[in-house]
Amino acid sequence: MYDLPYHKEPNEQIIKEFVNQYPFAFLMGCDSKNRPISTQVPIFMEEKDGRKTLTGHIMKNTDHHKAFLQNSNVLVVFNGKHTYVSGTWYSDPYTASTWNYMSVHARGSIRFLEGAALEDMLRKTSLHFEKNNTASTTIFDNLPKKFKQLVMNAIVAFEIDVQEIDNVFKLSQDRDAQSYHNIIDKLKEQDEDARIIAHEMEKRTKELFH
Structure with a gap:
């Protein structure tokens, strides 16, 4: 990732909110033969005893499950909205055109969990995406026992001890005030992703241009 100080988000709370907003992340690693492996799954960030962890679940015996068993080092990438920015x-x-985007990278070591830990993960996931609607038929605790057992035999929960976390919030912070405001105006005329990036830029205006 780009390691430029003016494209970094220093506020840890903003990074945490970003990860919570875009939980469908890339989980990547390498197998024992150094072949890259990647899958996309919902991943949650938590803090336990002063350390950050990432949790989620994947299917058993897939190429990525086998790879992570062989090599526990993983990279998780959370991607937000992004948009083209014309040099005009x-x-x-x-001036060359570019791309504005937001991304958080977390590196760590993965381990797999089953039994009660897997139940807790499935319960948390279903409640989160059903917006804590405990009456929903797809909530883990409301599913038929036989079906739950069938599903749990095919998947495994994971926990990643985060060893390093980095980010790029590339939002034209290196541009002059005239360019910055013009980019915002132009992005507001584009699609939804571009308008979201424009909003993110607006939030940083006072900090960049006192």
């Missing part, structure tokens, strides 16, 4: 929107239009 800058105060100097003879």
